[in-house]
Amino acid sequence: MSMVKEFREFIARGNVIDLAVGVIIGAAFNGIVKSLVDQVIMPPIGLLTGGLDFSKLEWVLRPEDPATEAIEKVSVQYGAFINTLIQFFIVAMVVFLLVKVVNGIRRADAAEPAPAAPPAPTPEEKLLTEIRDLLAKT
Template identity: 60%
Template sequence: MSIVKEFKEFAVKGNVVDLAVGVIIGAAFGKIVTSLVTDVIMPPIGLLLGGLDFKDLKIHLKPAVGKTPEVSINYGMFINTAIDFLIIAFVIFLVIKGINAMKRKEEAAPGAPPEPTKEEILLTEIRDLLAKKA
């Protein structure tokens, strides 16, 4: 199968649209979680730790000199980002767990029996013909 044909099938099936919607919603969700962590979760934690602002936590390697900015390791921002990641990962885990549970229910639900394959139909016809001859 050529790459062009495969791409057409991929694009026509709607996977591209689904992917685009997922990326847009994921970006928006990421912003919400970042705001949740930065504006809601971290201030009370900082208050419990004596008025500490995690954004200000850093290790100064070189102070600012003139127009040259300081060089520092901003581990407080890293902590915020790590908490963002953990929240997003947990929510995605819950969504996937819910989807898998719904799939299991669909598979377990009794439905119409599967249609026989061509081989099964042919074997049934042969059996019936043999039964008529006997």
Template identity: 60%
Template sequence: MSLLKEFREFAIRGNVVDLAVGVIIGAAFGKIVSSLVADIIMPPLGLLIGGVDFKQFHLVLREAQGTVPAVVINYGSFIQTIFNFVIVAFAIFLAIKLMNKARRKQEEKPVTPPAPTAEEKLLTEIRDLLSQQQPKL
């Protein structure tokens, strides 16, 4: 089997397509969560700590000298990223919990076999009649 043919079979499989869709939706979801944190959650939180935006928090290691920029540690951006992560993780947790709950409800439903069709009923009657006509040994 050629490498190209093998790759085509791999790429066409449903799992790869599902994964691609998941990555695309995940990227869009990440942007939504980043906006939620930056635009809705962080401003009131910054207000609670004195009106300071977390992105402004930094530690200067070396001041700017001429054309050489300052060397800083932007720990405020790091705090913002941690908040993003916690919110994304919590949202994923809730989504998985909801899916598991739905799956459990599906598993709890008793599976009743479908009623026999007219053809099956007729075949059952024929079988029973044939077994009655057979001489018993």
């Protein structure tokens, strides 16, 4: 089998396409969560903390020297990290809820009784079947 044909079969499988769709939707969802955290959740939290903007919190290791352009500021931006942690927890909660719903649906499907087997043929039906089979042989 040629490599191109094998690759085409691999891509055509449903699970690979489902994965691609999931990655694309996940990337779009990431933008929504980032906007939610940066523009909706963090401003009220900053207001409660006296107008503090978490995204600008940093620990300066070396301040910028305005006299010398060669020395740049070096800082640890822990405020941006806090925002990223909040984004992670929101995404984790949504994924958890999604998995919980899917598992509930799977449990409900598993709990449904299997369809009943067709009833056994009556003695008359067995006799008619035997007669049919004998007539077919002749």
